[in-house]
Amino acid sequence: xxxxxxxxxxxxxxxxxxxxxxxxxxxxxxxxxxxxxxxxxxxxxxxxxxxxxxxxxxxxxxxxxxxxxxxxxxxxxxxxxxxxxxxxxxxxxxxxxxxxxxxxxxxxxxxxxxxxxxxxxxxxxxxxxxxxxxxxxxxxxxxxxxxxxxxxxxxxxxxxxxxxxxxxxxxxxxxxxxxxxxxxxxxxxxxxxxxxxxxxxxxxxxxxxx
Amino acid sequence: xxxxxxxxxxxxxxxxxxxxxxxxxxxxxxxxxxxxxxxxxxxxxxxxxxxxxxxxxxxxxxxxxxxxxxxxxxxxxxxxxxxxxx
Numbered sequence: 001x002x003x004x005x006x007x008x009x010x011x012x013x014x015x016x017x018x019x020x021x022x023x024x025x026x027x028x029x030x031x032x033x034x035x036x037x038x039x040x041x042x043x044x045x046x047x048x049x050x051x052x053x054x055x056x057x058x059x060x061x062x063x064x065x066x067x068x069x070x071x072x073x074x075x076x077x078x079x080x081x082x083x084x085x086x087x088x089x090x091x092x093x094x095x096x097x098x099x100x101x102x103x104x105x106x107x108x109x110x111x112x113x114x115x116x117x118x119x120x121x122x123x124x125x126x127x128x129x130x131x132x133x134x135x136x137x138x139x140x141x142x143x144x145x146x147x148x149x150x151x152x153x154x155x156x157x158x159x160x161x162x163x164x165x166x167x168x169x170x171x172x173x174x175x176x177x178x179x180x181x182x183x184x185x186x187x188x189x190x191x192x193x194x195x196x197x198x199x200x201x202x203x204x205x206x207x208x209x210x
Numbered sequence: 211x212x213x214x215x216x217x218x219x220x221x222x223x224x225x226x227x228x229x230x231x232x233x234x235x236x237x238x239x240x241x242x243x244x245x246x247x248x249x250x251x252x253x254x255x256x257x258x259x260x261x262x263x264x265x266x267x268x269x270x271x272x273x274x275x276x277x278x279x280x281x282x283x284x285x286x287x288x289x290x291x292x293x294x295x296x
Contacts, residue, residue, distance in 0.1 A: 038251055039258075040250075040257075089243065090241045091259065095239070152254075154254070169253065171254045171255070203258070
C-alpha cells in the first residue's frame with residue numbers, strides 16, 4: 001500500500017519540477033537582433049532652426065537587446081546607428097552633414113545608445129513603458145541620458161515577417177531630444193540654419209528566432 | 211540680331227525655370243534630389259520614409275535661373291546698335 005503512495009508522490013514531485021523548469025524556460029530572457037532584413041528599422045532626426053528645417057532618417061540600424069517579458073526591468077542592450085546611413089533629401093546638405101566639420105562619418109562611423117538601467121517600468125498587455133538610462137554616444141562623446149521608451153513584445157510573430165522562421169519580435173519606440181553642442185558638433189555655430197536641439201525618433205523591431 | 215537672341219534666350223530660361231519649379235511641386239525650400247515615400251510594416255506597425263530619387267527644384271534653382279537670365283540679358287547690352295550707313 002505504501003509503495004504506490006510513494007510512487008505517486010515521486011511522480012507528483014517530478015511533474016512539479018518539470019513544470020517549474022518549463023516556467024523558468026518560458027520566462028528566460030530573450031536576445032533580440034535589430035539588424036532588420038525588411039529594412040524598415042529607422043531613426044528619424046528633425047532640426048528646426050529659424051531659417052531652415054532639416055528632416056531626415058537613418059536606416060543602418062544594428063545591435064542587440066536582451067528582454068525578459070516576465071522581468072522587463074532587467075532589459076539591457078545596445079542599439080547602433082551607422083552614421084553613413086543618415087539621409088537628407090538635399091545632396092549638398094547630406095555632404096555637409098557627413099563631413100568632418102559636422103558628424104565626421106569617416107572617423108566616427110557609429111552612433112549608439114547602451115541601456116544600463118530601467119526605471120518607472122509599467123506593463124500593460126504586451127506593451128511596456130520605461131525610462132531607460134544609458135550612454136548615448138555621438139561623434140565619439142558619450143553622455144548619460146534617460147529616455148522614455150515603449151517596448152512591444154510580439155510573441156510568435158517573427159514568422160509573419162520572415163517566412164519559415166519561428167520566434168518573437170520586440171518593437172522599440174522612443175522619442176527624445178539631444179543638443180549637438182553637447183557632443184562637440186560645431187557648438188554655437190550656424191544655429192540660425194542648423195538648430196542646436198535635434199529631435200530623435202527611434203522605431204525599430206528586433207527578432208529572436210527559435 | 212545677337213542682342214535679340216540673347217534677350218530671347220534669357221526670357222525662355224526664366225519662363226522655363228519658373229514652369230519647371232511650379233509643375234514639380236512649387237517647393238519653397240531647398241532643391242531636393244530625393245523624396246520620402248512612406249512604407250509601413252504591417253506586423254510591427256513601423257513606418258519608414260523610403261527615399262526615392264526625384265528632382266524637386268527649390269528656391270535655389272529659381273535663384274540660379276534668375277541670375278543666369280539676368281547675366282544673359284545684361285550681356286545683350288554689350289552689343290552695339292548697328293550704326294546707320296551714311
